[in-house]
Amino acid sequence: MSIGAEAVAAKGWLGAHKWLLARRVSQFGILTLFLLGPLAGIWIVKGNLTFSYTLDVLPLTDPYILLQSLLTRHLPEMKAFVGAAIVLAFYLLVGGRVFCSWVCPVNLVTDAASWLRERIGIKGGAHVSRATRYWILAMTLVLALATGTLAWELVNPVSMFHRGVIFGIGAAWAVILAVFLFDLFVMKDGWCGHLCPAGAFYSLLGKVSLVRTAAVKRAACNDCMDCFAVCPEPQVIRPALKGIDGAGPVILAANCTNCGRCIDVCSKDVFAFGTRFGNKAENISSQAQNMAPATCK
């Protein structure tokens, strides 16, 4: 049975896709806001994801690029700092990697690759640690420091794609195609899940961010494994769902993107959005404790 079929049977197609749809609305909505200006002359948002100016009042700066710029020993204008503070506050609230799953346009590409991979049954591929992204993040920061330029921006597929859609794509389509094919044939969730330093940067905010996905009804889990199959960062689920080492039901792992796919595909409605607080181990861990003496005997 395909992933999520059980959920569709239990909740209906719409019920099993509502967060996915919401996410697509968010991703395309943001792109539309950026495109309304150049295409229709309606200037609500100017700029791109590195810096944008909304209705000539709201500055939004990508804190990751601001950090790189500071490392090149340039001191930006106050507007850039204000924009970065707003963005930081927002993602500390809704979840660091919410950027990845709800905003970043490359997610559309890699989700498409992931979907096609599943559809045509491509299994396996290259193995690279998911920690690679932190090494690449460090490398980009060292590059900024060493070259005195925003060197990563010369090749960064994320900003290249978003800028390309709004200001003219040029040869950036080839880079995006390469990311798609890499995810399709070389590595499952390769770019977003293993390599992207922007995702790595936002995951650092995810270590403390407020809104979290939680396996609130984990006792109801029937081990169908659909959430693991659909999750782009499946390693984040297990501790919370299975109560490993007495873990509570809230997914505290920094790389959960709050995409909500696990909520959608679960026929038992185990998952829900909540906050990181009140993360008390109950149900499963108490069961485990009850079972523990039995195994000793």
Place this chain on the structure above:
Amino acid sequence: MTEADKPKKASAVAQARRQFLLDSARMACGVGLLGIGIGLYAKQAKALPPLALRPPGASAEKDFLGACVRCGLCVRDCPYDILSLAKPEEPVATGTPYFVARQLPCEMCDDIPCVKACPTGALDHKLTDINKAKMGLAVLVDHENCLNYLGLRCDICHRVCPVIDKAITLEQQLNPRTGKHALFIPVVHADACTGCGKCEKACPLPVAAIKVYPTELARGEPGKHYRLGWVEKEKAGGSLVAPDLEHRYNLPEGLRYESGRGFVPGSDAAPAVPGTQPAAPTALQGGKL
């Protein structure tokens, strides 16, 4: 734990440590290789190609590439749409704003909206007078094809210049070919040229004889120790080296020299009376030089 387990545990720790070091080395080397590649590419990208010009207020190229976040707000706020963000295949650093004077020169708006739009100061907000902009420097590169050099009165670069008679002047010379006509040579003055590119755009030749280059390409530089005598003299209000003595001539008896008249009968100008002239530096008083 029994005594026998201890060495086992120790070897497991050593194994884990070994694995950790190996994993770290693998990451550092793999990612480092990628970093070196990008770093070398970034070094190449610091060289701005000669025909690409930065918007007004842009800092020197190497600083600009750290300051500009490639947001494109300057592009959006340019009322004449002359700016574009470099695409990855173009020879300008990816995503940074530039214009090509021969296609669309800067119109030098009084309020400089591109600079105001810049959120990071990559375009310096201290630039408030567009006439002080230094986007580049016009250079009359081709003396052999420039129509004015050939003796024609083209003068177009001079006439379209927004800083006319300051950034470009026409210097009159004798035309040595005919011996009786004048050449009006366009001369660019770096202190007034903003690098807007209007001259390059307007040059009527199929390929412009006057071009605007990024300043570091267009400009020479005098030796740091060079002093221009006539400038220093004016600054000091008098000669710094030798006293301003009237030139004295060693003429035959009964003749003297008058400026404008030449030799005239009469005695030589009265010799300088010692003590009435400022003392010459010791080097000039018979001392060794």
